[in-house]
Amino acid sequence: MKSIKIFFLATVAIVAGLFTACSDDDFKAGPEVDGAQVYFPENVTTQHSISDDVSSIAIPVKRIAKDEALTVAVLASDESGLFTIPSSVSFAAGKETSELLITFDRTKLEDGKEYPLSFLINDEDNTTPYGNRSLDITVMPWPWVKMGTGKFREGWLSDVFTGNMFEIDVTVHSHKSKEGIYMVEEMLGWPYMTEFFGATQEELSEQFSYTPSNIVIDCSNATQVTIEEQWSGITENSNGYGNFMIASAEPGTLVNGVITFPKDGLTAKLVGLDREFPANSQGTFRIMLPGAEIVDYTLSAVYDGMKVSADGETASAVIDFTYGADVTNIRYVLVENELTEAETATLVAAIADGSAENINELQDFTVGGEKVSAEAVLPGPGTYTVVALPLDKAQKPVSGEASAASFYFPGIGGTSVPNDIAGSLYKVSAYPDAAAYVSEYPDYSSAVYEITGTEMKKIKTYFNKTSIIDNIEIQTGGLTLQDVVDKYGKELNADAMEELATTGKY
Numbered sequence: 001m002k003s004i005k006i007f008f009l010a011t012v013a014i015v016a017g018l019f020t021a022c023s024d025d026d027f028k029a030g031p032e033v034d035g036a037q038v039y040f041p042e043n044v045t046t047q048h049s050i051s052d053d054v055s056s057i058a059i060p061v062k063r064i065a066k067d068e069a070l071t072v073a074v075l076a077s078d079e080s081g082l083f084t085i086p087s088s089v090s091f092a093a094g095k096e097t098s099e100l101l102i103t104f105d106r107t108k109l110e111d112g113k114e115y116p117l118s119f120l121i122n123d124e125d126n127t128t129p130y131g132n133r134s135l136d137i138t139v140m141p142w143p144w145v146k147m148g149t150g151k152f153r154e155g156w157l158s159d160v161f162t163g164n165m166f167e168i169d170v171t172v173h174s175h176k177s178k179e180g181i182y183m184v185e186e187m188l189g190w191p192y193m194t195e196f197f198g199a200t201q202e203e204l205s206e207q208f209s210y211t212p213s214n215i216v217i218d219c220s221n222a223t224q225v226t227i228e229e230q231w232s233g234i235t236e237n238s239n240g241y242g243n244f245m246i247a248s249a250e251p252g253t254l255v256n257g258v259i260t261f262p263k264d265g266l267t268a269k270l271v272g273l274d275r276e277f278p279a280n281s282q283g284t285f286r287i288m289l290p291g292a293e294i295v296d297y298t299l300s301a302v303y304d305g306m307k308v309s310a311d312g313e314t315a316s317a318v319i320d321f322t323y324g325a326d327v328t329n330i331r332y333v334l335v336e337n338e339l340t341e342a343e344t345a346t347l348v349a350a351i352a353d354g355s356a357e358n359i360n361e362l363q364d365f366t367v368g369g370e371k372v373s374a375e376a377v378l379p380g381p382g383t384y385t386v387v388a389l390p391l392d393k394a395q396k397p398v399s400g401e402a403s404a405a406s407f408y409f410p411g412i413g414g415t416s417v418p419n420d421i422a423g424s425l426y427k428v429s430a431y432p433d434a435a436a437y438v439s440e441y442p443d444y445s446s447a448v449y450e451i452t453g454t455e456m457k458k459i460k461t462y463f464n465k466t467s468i469i470d471n472i473e474i475q476t477g478g479l480t481l482q483d484v485v486d487k488y489g490k491e492l493n494a495d496a497m498e499e500l501a502t503t504g505k506y
Contacts, residue, residue, distance in 0.1 A: 036091070037064035038072050038121055039131025048139045052106060057139065059100040059119065061089050064128070066096040072126050074100060077118040082108050083139075085117070104139075111143035111176055144173035144183050148290030152187055154196060155261075155285025156246060160268050160277045163196040165284065172290055173214075180220035180254075184287060187215045188232040188246070207238045215246065217259060217287070225252035225259055229269070242272025249278065255400050256392075257292025261285050263488070282488055296324030297398045299390040300483050301332065303407035307375060315412045316375040319386050319405075321362075322483055323372070328395055329365045332388035333358055334376050338406040338457060339385045347387045348404075352397040370478070381411035383457075403486075406458070421453035423461070452505045456497065460489030 041062055048057055063070070069092055076085040084103045091098045100119065109115065119135045127133045153167040168191055175181035189210055190201045197204060213233030218226045229247035236242060246268060252261035266279040279285075288294070304318040321330055333347060333356050350356035362374060378384060385406045389397040429438045431448040451459065462485045468475045472484055479487070492506065500506040 035065065035123075035126035035128075036068075036070050036072075037128040037131065038070075038089075038091075038123065038126050039063070039128055039133065040119070040121070040135040042132065044132075044135060044137075046135075046137045048137060049142045050106070050109075050139060051142050055106055056101055056103045057137075059102065059135065059137070061098050061100055061121075062131075063091060063096055063098075063126075066091065066094055069093040070126065072121055072123040075120040075122045078115075080115050082115070083117060085119075089121075106141065109139075109141045111141045113140065115139040143176050143178075145176050147172045147174050147182075150184070150290045150292065151286075151288040152184065152192075153284055153286040154192075155280040155282060156188075156266055156268055157196055157244075157279070158284075159279040159281050160270070161197075164198055166195045167286075168192060168195060170287070172287075178220070180218070180222070182217045182219060182259075182289065184215045184217065186212055186233065187287075188213070188234060188244075193234065207236060209235045209237060211235070219254040219259065222254040223251070225254050225261070227252075227266070229267075236270070236272070240272045241270045243270075245269040245271060253400050255398070256295060257289040259287040259289070260400075295326040295392070297327055297390045297392055297401045298324040299327065299330065299388060299401050299403045300486055301386050301388040301403040301405045302482055302486070303386070303405055303409075304373065306410060308412060312412070314377050315409075316377050317384065317407070317409050319374045319376065319388075321372050321374065321388065322370065322480070323390055324401075325368050325370075326393060327390040328367055328393060329361055329391040330372070330388050331359055331361050331391065331397060332374070332386055333360065334378070334384055334386050336382060336384055338383050339387070339404065344385075344387060344402075344404045348389065348399050348402040351387065351389050351402075352399045378409050378411070381409060383407070384409050405486075421451065421456060421459070424450045424452075426450065450505055451492075451500060453500065454504065456500060459492045459497070459500075460485050461492065462489040 039062055041060055044060060050057070069090070071088050071090040073088050074086065076087075078085060082104055086100060089098050089100045102117070115138065117137050117139065121127050121133050148171075149169050150172040151167050152170045154163070154165050157163060158165065170187050171185040173183045173185065175183070189212065190204075193204055193208065193210065194201055211231075211233045213231050215227070215230065215232070218228070225248070227246060227248040229245050232244045232246050234244040236244070246266065248261060248265060249267045250262050250265035252259060252265060260283070261280050263283040264278045264281055266285060267276050268279045269276040300322045302320045302322070304320040307316045307318050308314070309316075317334070319332070323330065331351055333351055335347070339347065347356060351359060360374070360376070362372060365372065383406060385404060387402065387404045389399060389402045392398050426434075426448045427443045428434050428441050428446050428448055429443055431450075434441075434448045449461070449463075451461070453459075469481065472481050473479065476484060492500075496506045
């Protein structure tokens with residue numbers, strides 16, 4: 001902002017100097033204007049989005065001298081040839097305003113296509129250099145049909161700024177000719193911003209501005225939902241952040257009328273910084289289309305140890321399932337070895353279509369029971385993976401809510417693998433290997449975490465305030481800490497795991 005102010009003051013100084021240097025003899029007045037001085041007003045609408053029932057557009061035309069009746073010629077340019085445009089506009093005596101009435105057959109216009117039109121008042125004797133003699137407008141047939149009111153849950157800007165988590169009502173439209181294309185009307189407008197920042201529009205207007213912008217979402221493939229990069233309508237004016245752009249980084253899904261994206265599956269780009277931030281780190285971003293039913297098909301499968309029979313002959317793995325209120329049953333498969341993401345996805349698809357081997361389904365399942373355990377006799381010690389899918393109200397598997405967990409099963413006479421993993425937090429200044437960075441990462445805003453352990457194959461980390469961790473079930477509406485880590489934790493990458501294996505710490 002300082003450079004703008006300096007530039008402005010310098011400009012004023014130059015202009016003032018020019019005025020000082022000029023004498024009265026140097027001054028030249030603008031040209032005298034005769035005639036009616038006909039012009040297009042400055043505030044004429046130039047972007048026209050027309051609905052199905054519109055067949056005409058009226059362009060206002062004004063004049064200064066209004067005593068007599070007057071007709072002036074108008075030239076027009078219409079590349080499409082679909083618009084009927086008068087060759088003149090007439091004023092009644094004593095009237096300063098008239099209109100140029102453009103008519104068209106709405107059925108011949110293509111939805112979503114832009115039609116540019118240009119006009120010129122072709123009467124030099126009755127125009128004025130102080131008003132607009134020409135005008136350009138764009139007509140675009142509105143390609144959307146209003147569906148009704150849906151809901152939008154935050155999960156975008158909260159990874160860039162500190163803000164509130166919330167859900168608001170939004171108006172949703174569907175495309176008239178392109179199935180699966182939806183538009184959410186001003187999804188990120190002032191209602192969103194005031195809820196997110198916890199401030200009034202008046203307070204936020206000191207730093208932000210908002211230009212009405214609708215967000216288009218492509219759900220033509222329900223398993224590959226995308227948001228092309230588009231302007232949110234938000235502009236930050238105080239710190240140079242500029243326009244905020246939203247886009248998908250990974251495909252989302254549309255299931256039962258609910259649009260979601262995976263963790264870190266969105267981006268928020270701040271144009272002024274030329275920087276793109278990953279968004280939806282908590283996986284909370286959600287759009288519910290009008291009429292969508294709120295269902296909870298969440299599922300978490302966790303190994304809960306080994307159970308030995310009374311005669312000491314067999315050992316079973318105990319799997320605990322935590323499930324959502326609308327889950328009607330659970331199908332699962334136990335396989336030897338730890339599965340890769342690709343192998344897990346393949347098994348999920350096989351369970352869903354029924355082609356997987358040894359599919360299990362729980363007996364005496366209670367809908368809404370929240371938790372249930374299953375026992376499975378395993379052939380011997382080793383690493384196993386359980387892959388489970390919840391069933392919806394129609395008893396169909398919900399692939400998008402699949403849960404997988406790998407574990408070590410000791411078997412009878414076996415020993416458990418050592419579990420010596422530990423995590424610690426330090427001030428930057430107190431951690432020897434990081435002390436040199438304290439000026440860049442001060443203690444009041446930064447910390448160092450250290451993980452130690454041996455024979456680890458996979459590690460997930462989850463960070464939050466101690467007060468939230470200590471009350472995690474209250475804060476999350478019933479999720480355990482294990483559930484939260486499974487659902488929201490970030491897995492250490494291969495380089496981190498190699499460092500841990502090599503040095504004993506990361």
